[in-house]
Amino acid sequence: MIANHPVERADALVxxxxxxxxxxxxxxxxxxxxxxIVERQPSIGGHMINxxxxxxxxxxASCITTPRMASTAxxxxxxxxxxxxxxxxRPVGDRxxxxxxxxxxxxxxxxxxGCKRCEEACTVYLPxxxxxxxxxxxxxxxxxxxAIPQYPVLDMDxxxxxxxxxxxxxxxxxxxxxxxxxFQLEVGAVxxxxxxxxxxxxxxxxxxxxxxxxxxxxxQAERLLAPHGPYGGVLRPSxxxxxxxxxxxxxxxxxxxxxxxxxxxxVCCMYAIKQAMLLSGSLPIxxxxxxxxxxxxxxxxxxxxxxSAKAMGIEFVKAKVGRIREDxxxxxxxxxxxxxxxxxxxxxxxxxxxxxxxxxPAWIPDRDGIVPLQTGSDRFLLSPKPRIxxxxxxxxxxxxxxxxxxxxxxxxxxxxxxxxAMQAAAHLQRTLAGAAK
Amino acid sequence: xxDPDQYKILILTTNISSYPGANTVGQARLQYSPGTSILRVxxxxxxxxxxxxxxxxxxxxxxxxxxxxxxxxxxxxxxxxSARIQRVYKRMKEEGIDPSRLKxxxxxxxxxxxxxxxxxxxxxxxxxxxxxxxxx
Numbered sequence: 001m002i003a004n005h006p007v008e009r010a011d012a013l014v015x016x017x018x019x020x021x022x023x024x025x026x027x028x029x030x031x032x033x034x035x036x037i038v039e040r041q042p043s044i045g046g047h048m049i050n051x052x053x054x055x056x057x058x059x060x061a062s063c064i065t066t067p068r069m070a071s072t073a074x075x076x077x078x079x080x081x082x083x084x085x086x087x088x089x090r091p092v093g094d095r096x097x098x099x100x101x102x103x104x105x106x107x108x109x110x111x112x113x114g115c116k117r118c119e120e121a122c123t124v125y126l127p128x129x130x131x132x133x134x135x136x137x138x139x140x141x142x143x144x145x146x147a148i149p150q151y152p153v154l155d156m157d158x159x160x161x162x163x164x165x166x167x168x169x170x171x172x173x174x175x176x177x178x179x180x181x182x183f184q185l186e187v188g189a190v191x192x193x194x195x196x197x198x199x200x201x202x203x204x205x206x207x208x209x210x211x212x213x214x215x216x217x218x219x220q221a222e223r224l225l226a227p228h229g230p231y232g233g234v235l236r237p238s239x240x241x242x243x244x245x246x247x248x249x250x251x252x253x254x255x256x257x258x259x260x261x262x263x264x265x266x267v268c269c270m271y272a273i274k275q276a277m278l279l280s281g282s283l284p285i286x287x288x289x290x291x292x293x294x295x296x297x298x299x300x301x302x303x304x305x306x307x308s309a310k311a312m313g314i315e316f317v318k319a320k321v322g323r324i325r326e327d328x329x330x331x332x333x334x335x336x337x338x339x340x341x342x343x344x345x346x347x348x349x350x351x352x353x354x355x356x357x358x359x360x361p362a363w364i365p366d367r368d369g370i371v372p373l374q375t376g377s378d379r380f381l382l383s384p385k386p387r388i389x390x391x392x393x394x395x396x397x398x399x400x401x402x403x404x405x406x407x408x409x410x411x412x413x414x415x416x417x418x419x420x421a422m423q424a425a426a427h428l429q430r431t432l433a434g435a436a437k
Numbered sequence: 438x439x440d441p442d443q444y445k446i447l448i449l450t451t452n453i454s455s456y457p458g459a460n461t462v463g464q465a466r467l468q469y470s471p472g473t474s475i476l477r478v479x480x481x482x483x484x485x486x487x488x489x490x491x492x493x494x495x496x497x498x499x500x501x502x503x504x505x506x507x508x509x510x511x512x513x514x515x516x517x518x519s520a521r522i523q524r525v526y527k528r529m530k531e532e533g534i535d536p537s538r539l540k541x542x543x544x545x546x547x548x549x550x551x552x553x554x555x556x557x558x559x560x561x562x563x564x565x566x567x568x569x570x571x572x573x
Binding site: 057058059060062063064066067070114116142145146150226227228232 | 453454457460461464465466505507508545546547548549550551
């Protein structure tokens, strides 16, 4: 259920409501445990609800995520706190004391009926973070159409308090004076499903430092390809032109010590191949090139997926891209050095370039002392037994799953979420049995 | 000629994909014809051929079957559904009902534009049929 009021006690706390957190919470709740989910975004669903399709089956990402979101939001054993932060988790005997802050939406959730009148009345337009700034949203808005819960969030930094939304609201739900609300929660086990972020677009000055309009992130490419994307088709941001020549730059944020990301992010090869296939579907005459160091197609059906992309005419060029600049029409120009054949550097012009950014942890609990546990040199959560128990953390009773423990695709994330839920269930049974004695 | 919104269009949707899609259209405040009736079922494959013919006999102008397509959770259901729709087409021809009054399509949970397009196309198609009938 969507929780609008603090809860004092539960069996388990799941931090994060992406696909990992949803799966872990459902697996625990289906066994009868009372679960609290804390999600910092205004809607559950995580990154996956943002994607167009998933590899290698090209299923609709939203269609797989939406039923899990709905099951979670309606599960009698789950309480979901969205737009909330975990301030700290401390072990107390066998159990944990968590401090959680509900951030103000400036909306009274008990009164709001999700009618969007406030959004219609608002006159302030802001970049839409759900569309990764390709579209616009209002200063008071429901994050996206199939968001759960359907509560708007008012951006107090950008609102100029014109009062339009408050006048339009039929239930008097706008509360400009709402304050953050902090509460304590006692739980028996914790699952960290805090997910990933991507290396920033401006991390590499060689790749334009995030300033070239037609060099976009893979998240933006997902939005362009989604059926409910910002432009209703694949158009390049600078001038709305349909791109004829599109390039992917692989390892643009991974295997790069200069970014502090020496590891392989595992999914970039596959998402680039997937996006290239979808692009060739929506732009059949466009030339699509993938500049890569190595193609790592490790999962079930992934190699076949790569081979079918090649068969579809997507060009794979083994080359490292050294620099990206642009001409006066904002066409990106890539300086590349081929690793096969002629090794002389050359410059290639494209209409649109997608940087295959790497994965970094979204939440580093030991940095701010939120949870007293250890992370590895890559900043992902560390397991004391990474080979046989990858979902353990250095704090007994706290488990981790999904991209919180390292770069991972959706399939592995879901499997690991189930494993973490089982470990947490076993831990809860053990501590309950101990308490009974 | 009728106003396009007066055509009775029956839409069969699936629990997993096209009904949430219709929901998304509503949540996005996008408007579509009040002449539509949306039925929500696990999968339309369960409706016998007679259902479609009865619907046309009772005054439904057009039927859009919005399936889950490749996202369908029921194994083999989509293949059987398309085979069944083929049989319906055959019977429609036998009874003199224009086959374009029935359409099988796939709508996902976020296919807002495609959902509206299917309805608009069906309305245009029904108008054409009405024009042709008036000429005849």
